[in-house]
Amino acid sequence: MALTVSQVARLAKISIRALHHYDELGLLCPSDRSEAGYRLYSQADLQKLQQVLFFKELGFPLEDIRRILGDPTFDLRTALRMQRQLLTERAARLDALVHAVDSALDALEKGTHVDKDAMFEAFGDFDPSKYEEEAKQRWGNTEAYKESARRTARYKKEDWKRIKEEGDALFQALADLLAAGTSAASAEALDLAEAHRRYLGKWFYACPPAMHRGLGELYVADSRFMENIDKVRPGLSLFLRDAFAANAERQGAAAAPRG
Amino acid sequence: MALTVSQVARLAKISIRALHHYDELGLLCPSDRSEAGYRLYSQADLQKLQQVLFFKELGFPLEDIRRILGDPTFDLRTALRMQRQLLTERAARLDALVHAVDSALDALEKGTHVDKDAMFEAFGDFDPSKYEEEAKQRWGNTEAYKESARRTARYKKEDWKRIKEEGDALFQALADLLAAGTSAASAEALDLAEAHRRYLGKWFYACPPAMHRGLGELYVADSRFMENIDKVRPGLSLFLRDAFAANAERQGAAAAPRG
DNA sequence: GTAGGGCCTCACGTCGCGTGAGGGTCAACC
DNA sequence: GGTTGACCCTCACGCGACGTGAGGCCCTAC
Numbered sequence: 001m002a003l004t005v006s007q008v009a010r011l012a013k014i015s016i017r018a019l020h021h022y023d024e025l026g027l028l029c030p031s032d033r034s035e036a037g038y039r040l041y042s043q044a045d046l047q048k049l050q051q052v053l054f055f056k057e058l059g060f061p062l063e064d065i066r067r068i069l070g071d072p073t074f075d076l077r078t079a080l081r082m083q084r085q086l087l088t089e090r091a092a093r094l095d096a097l098v099h100a101v102d103s104a105l106d107a108l109e110k111g112t113h114v115d116k117d118a119m120f121e122a123f124g125d126f127d128p129s130k131y132e133e134e135a136k137q138r139w140g141n142t143e144a145y146k147e148s149a150r151r152t153a154r155y156k157k158e159d160w161k162r163i164k165e166e167g168d169a170l171f172q173a174l175a176d177l178l179a180a181g182t183s184a185a186s187a188e189a190l191d192l193a194e195a196h197r198r199y200l201g202k203w204f205y206a207c208p209p210a211m212h213r214g215l216g217e218l219y220v221a222d223s224r225f226m227e228n229i230d231k232v233r234p235g236l237s238l239f240l241r242d243a244f245a246a247n248a249e250r251q252g253a254a255a256a257p258r259g
Numbered sequence: 260m261a262l263t264v265s266q267v268a269r270l271a272k273i274s275i276r277a278l279h280h281y282d283e284l285g286l287l288c289p290s291d292r293s294e295a296g297y298r299l300y301s302q303a304d305l306q307k308l309q310q311v312l313f314f315k316e317l318g319f320p321l322e323d324i325r326r327i328l329g330d331p332t333f334d335l336r337t338a339l340r341m342q343r344q345l346l347t348e349r350a351a352r353l354d355a356l357v358h359a360v361d362s363a364l365d366a367l368e369k370g371t372h373v374d375k376d377a378m379f380e381a382f383g384d385f386d387p388s389k390y391e392e393e394a395k396q397r398w399g400n401t402e403a404y405k406e407s408a409r410r411t412a413r414y415k416k417e418d419w420k421r422i423k424e425e426g427d428a429l430f431q432a433l434a435d436l437l438a439a440g441t442s443a444a445s446a447e448a449l450d451l452a453e454a455h456r457r458y459l460g461k462w463f464y465a466c467p468p469a470m471h472r473g474l475g476e477l478y479v480a481d482s483r484f485m486e487n488i489d490k491v492r493p494g495l496s497l498f499l500r501d502a503f504a505a506n507a508e509r510q511g512a513a514a515a516p517r518g
Numbered sequence: 519g520t521a522g523g524g525c526c527t528c529a530c531g532t533c534g535c536g537t538g539a540g541g542g543t544c545a546a547c548c
Numbered sequence: 549g550g551t552t553g554a555c556c557c558t559c560a561c562g563c564g565a566c567g568t569g570a571g572g573c574c575c576t577a578c
Binding site for chain 1 (some may be wrong): 554555556557558
């Protein structure tokens with residue numbers, strides 16, 4: 001049942017060169033070779049390849065994948081959570097970009113003869129440099145991410161449980177405010193929002209106020225977030241969004257970057 | 260008012276090396292140099308940098324950006340439309356990945372002690388190789404994209420108008436079917452769906468049936484698409500989704516890849 | 519005059535492969 | 549049994565968008 005490179009490549013729809021590359025890196029070495037030196041992949045190799053491709057789809061670098069699949073003590077859960085966070089953030093960013101493109105197209109539709117300079121002046125609501133300013137903070141700071149990854153990778157089940165409880169407690173406290181009819185702009189709500197922001201920064205990675213505001217928007221924009229949060233108390237996601245935004249305002253954050 | 264590299268870098272939140280790089284490529288050469296050879300950026304340079312960063316955010320390669328900003332006859336509209344398409348597709352892919360991560364996390368939550376092998380067996384609905392199979396067709400075929408880019412880059416206003424009219428006519432014909440109460444699974448609807456698929460392939464890039472089905476899903480999932488389409492006739496986006504899906508079925512497409 | 523920060527130009531490193539070059543292997547057909 | 553053509557191997561360089569020094573000039577301030 002051993003498969004050759006081309007067969008595996010066809011199955012997985014990747015290039016032969018990629019398989020060679022994975023072999024070189026020690027990421028996926030075929031478990032056998034023919035007498036002529038041909039790579040022969042077993043079923044187990046195929047399974048491992050699936051795992052490799054899965055993590056690759058998620059954006060992990062190959063070297064990390066090698067460690068993930070090699071180290072049995074790797075904290076998969078934390079890694080996946082962080083990856084999920086990154087993915088949703090990337091999705092939000094893409095969304096903003098699509099809006100920006102729409103604005104550009106609208107501008108083109110309106111002006112019959114639009115030159116590029118004029119077009120870019122119409123981009124009042126999408127100033128790339130302004131966007132970039134916190135985009136780097138928000139998505140690009142891989143150093144902070146790596147730092148956080150190093151930290152959280154050391155957390156074990158016990159730690160994670162504590163972290164989760166801390167987060168749940170914050171959500172519960174905010175839900176209680178909502179239940180009591182307290183405004184999302186009240187001092188208590190803002191303090192809890194700020195506590196939540198610091199909580200994220202403490203256990204995951206730096207979350208500046210503008211990003212926290214964006215997170216709140218995500219809570220209501222993404223139905224999966226919203227449903228999960230509203231399980232704690234109906235309407236909590238909206239309450240969180242408003243509280244996070246108000247707190248960001250209080251912390252003197254710049255306007256959220258949206259195209 | 261001339262700014263040095265470090266000042267520009269701070270403003271735009273990019274690296275000094277990046278500015279050097281843009282200079283080397285002829286993408287953004289500072290309009291002046293000090294006597295000592297220091298790069299001095301004018302306000303106009305900053306504006307151009309904004310344009311560069313904008314297109315960079317949209318994922319254009321630097322060489323293309325140089326051409327875009329240099330060639331006054333460049334078809335900006337077509338480029339933006341294609342980029343929009345790419346962005347929404349990337350967004351859909353990210354969405355699928357987030358679902359996949361959620362599945363992984365769910366699996367982890369349920370089994371108290373899940374080892375990696377077992378986890379990946381639980382990924383019945385997200386078979387990376389199966390996903391990859393058409394992912395390559397769907398997103399990865401940059402050669403086809405480039406080919407299409409080469410073609411469409413030559414279209415001028417006249418051509419584009421014709422292309423738009425052709426697309427509008429197809430949508431209108433489908434809207435008429437909807438108005439007449441014809442089923443989305445009817446032969447007429449399927450034929451029009453197929454015509455639309457070929458239309459996309461003809462003017463933009465290869466759109467296999469499974470991708471077309473995905474596009475239909477996008478039409479209802481993305482509110483901007485949906486609203487625009489429903490402007491032609493309320494409910495048209497849903498009708499299109501069903502017609503595209505039925506046509507994909509008829510064309511013998513594999514199930515749409517969703518995590 | 520010297521310490522420090524900022525600037526310059528090479529020029530090599532990175533990541534995930536693509537893309538040959540140059541050559542051995544294997545099954546099939548003449 | 550010789551040849552064809554598909555398949556496989558190992559180098560090894562190329563790409564794109566920079567990162568990261570190295571080695572050295574410039575400029576202000578103490």
